[in-house]
Amino acid sequence: MGGENLHHINSLAELQSLFASNTYVAVDFYADWCGPCKVIAPHYESLAKQHGAPGFLAFAKVNVDTAQDAARAFGVTAMPTFLFFKEGRQVAVNGQAAIRGADPRSLSAAAEKLGGLAKKRMAEA
Template identity: 40%
Template sequence: MTVHNIETVSQFKETIAKNKVVLLDAFAVWCGPCKAIAPQIAKWSESEEFKDKIYFAKFDVDHLPDLAQDLGVRAMPTFFVFKDGDKVDDFLGANPPALLNLLKKNTPAEATIENTSQATDDSHPTATLPRTDESTKE
């Protein structure tokens, strides 16, 4: 696996729709911390622990400002985890131990990525995370 570069909003939408779990890195080419953590992310994308379970992707916030705004990016790097097309987690900053914990927390038990053209199909069941907002309180 590798870290895939997202060039368009439609490519982003396709990526999160076709892959069971996606780690998305919102970065900027001028961002020092982004440059510092990029080699570690690339290493994790190739590791046995994650390579067939998490699809690693990134996008340049300066090239896709609308996507950055839609996702609520306020600083770089910001990482998002998508499961079955839904944003389930995010993390701000270039902190390798904390990011590794985020990856481990969101790694499925079994392989979900066969290759980049057949990431997942639509037959996988989905689950909704419990909400703690006011609408669910009694």
């Protein structure tokens, strides 16, 4: 699975379109000027390659300076913030509604959980 699993989103409308075409979506709200965002980015990209499944699980990156409407819509005030969605609605994964900060352990656990759920959906499809 390649780079098509990581979507660079520039607006709330683009994000909603991604929600409409995938059961699960993990979203990284980041900023170019954010040091911790740069540190966690390669890890997030690796998780997208490992767990992404087009139509079932997508990974998105939202630059909060470019897509201010999306950041505002989900109340993102700290970067990085990782949010998770099922059928367009924000959900908690492993008991966490959001992961704030560069936390590779929590992020990996959430991606693995979503990856497992996506695989189950794929098997049922």
